[in-house]
Amino acid sequence: MLRYLTGRLLRAVLTIFLVITFAFFVLHLSGDPAMMILSADAPPESVKAFRAAWGLDRPLWIQYLAYVWNALHGDLGNSMRDGRPAVQLVLERVPATLAITVPAFLLKLVIGIPAGIYAALHRNSAADRLTMMVSVAGFTVPSFVLALVLVLVFSVQLGWLPSAGSDRPTSAILPIVTLGIAGAAILARFTRSAMLEVLGQPYIRAASAKGLQWRTVVVRHALPNAAIPTTTIVGFMVGTLIAGAVVVESVFAWPGIGRLLVSSVSNRDLAVVQVILLLVAATMVTANIVVDVVYGWLDPRLRRGGARGR
């Protein structure tokens, strides 16, 4: 297990390093930031001064080495727009994003998992069909459409909730519900098929045959086994807490990471985009490692062999 974890950590570091490299080269090869920040008709002297100030006049590989060196020292550069450290700019937005993604995540768990389990236990019932119909809709309706429909109903028609902004406590409700519904649909679908798979296994029949109550069979034998595949998708959802709300934040003018990303991308603010990419990668990688550890805890077979879960 320890050897396995060390390997995982090494791969995680490699992934993050790849992301830094990818971000650096994509962003630097794609255009001249000096031209994007200054206007196209800026005098040549100021373009030159800008390049010198940001180190853009040096060869690309030196810029890259300097970037990695500084990144290792916790310095990821300053925003080219307002000159403040990019890391600070991004971290300021994290609480706002978490304020909607964490409640939405809980909403997904609270609705999605019970709905999936219920549907699996009552296969082919009306409730099962209804759950599945709703969840099919949940992943074919894009989040921006869902968001706008909710705004249309609850803000425009009924006037109950604010349509955008973050100035009132009720402002967070629509973004949370939008994110939560879509995720709950996916989770319900996934939990249901994991449950059905487990319920079809011989050990479930054996447990019933030896006279256990159905309730005990479900709680003691089916649920723990179905939890294993469900952990994967839940772990992935944890990984998207930081950047899973790009579209929804934009619709509701919510001042989080997602909106910062969209505005930095249209302003071509290299440093800020790089920091966000890195933050997202780090979150995803961490979530994956946590999932692997949880796997080992849930599935004793993996503890000994040190083999991968999937």
Next chain:
Amino acid sequence: MDVKGGVRRFFEASPPLTLLALAWIAFMVIVAFGADFLAPYSFTALDLRARLHPPVFMGGKWAHALGSDELGRDVLSRLVMSIRLSLLIAFFGTMIAAAFGTAMGFVAAHFRGKVEAVILMLIDFQASMPFLIIALAVLAFFGNNLVLFVMLMGLNSWERYARIARGLTLSANEQGYAAAVRQLGASNLRVYGLHVLPNIASTLIVSMTITFPETILLESGLSFLGLGVQPPLTSLGNMVGYGREYLTRAPWIMLSPAAVIVLSTLSISIVGDWLRDRLDPTLR
């Protein structure tokens, strides 16, 4: 992730649904091909005397059957053009992903060793990052160019094909037929193109029905954010993004493209499920 099991059961419960889905897809394809003939006006034509006219079903006139927008542009004409562009982008995106991904899968399975390790690492990397974030970074920094945008859509799901093609090719190489043709002196290109590919094609085709709607959703999401298809071109996501500004006064601008997106992705999912049952019973 078995996101399609429910669609399948849904279909088994009511088979006419597949026919409806097929009919909708056929309708969309006809609209896309006939866009020039079907659009009553030019999609950029302004009619300042007919601004924000409601559609027929909300008490408007037939002159603008689906209403008009702030500049008096006909929503129906814009919708028809948007359907064409969105379907084209999704189609080429899916094709690129399938071709590139399958090729990578073949390469990984053929060379094994280091080549395979690198490809597997790329697959893991792609699967571990939300593609919307990668796409946002790449797109805005390379500028907005339709060709690049389509290529980017093609990068979206290549790893799914690569993984499937690699796995299936490894097992095909174990089987007699690939070894037999190789013994007969066939080149690698011939073995993979003419013998392995037809044997694994059904699984790949089923994957396309999963990635096609994903590509539509990705394209419309980016265009909605204003970072995808750029004006004067118009796509379904653009229309929804534009319509959002007029949500209170003119919801019809946003509702018709939104409905087309939902109906199309839903239809393709339903048909994909049906195809999966026909072509590839092992995927159930």
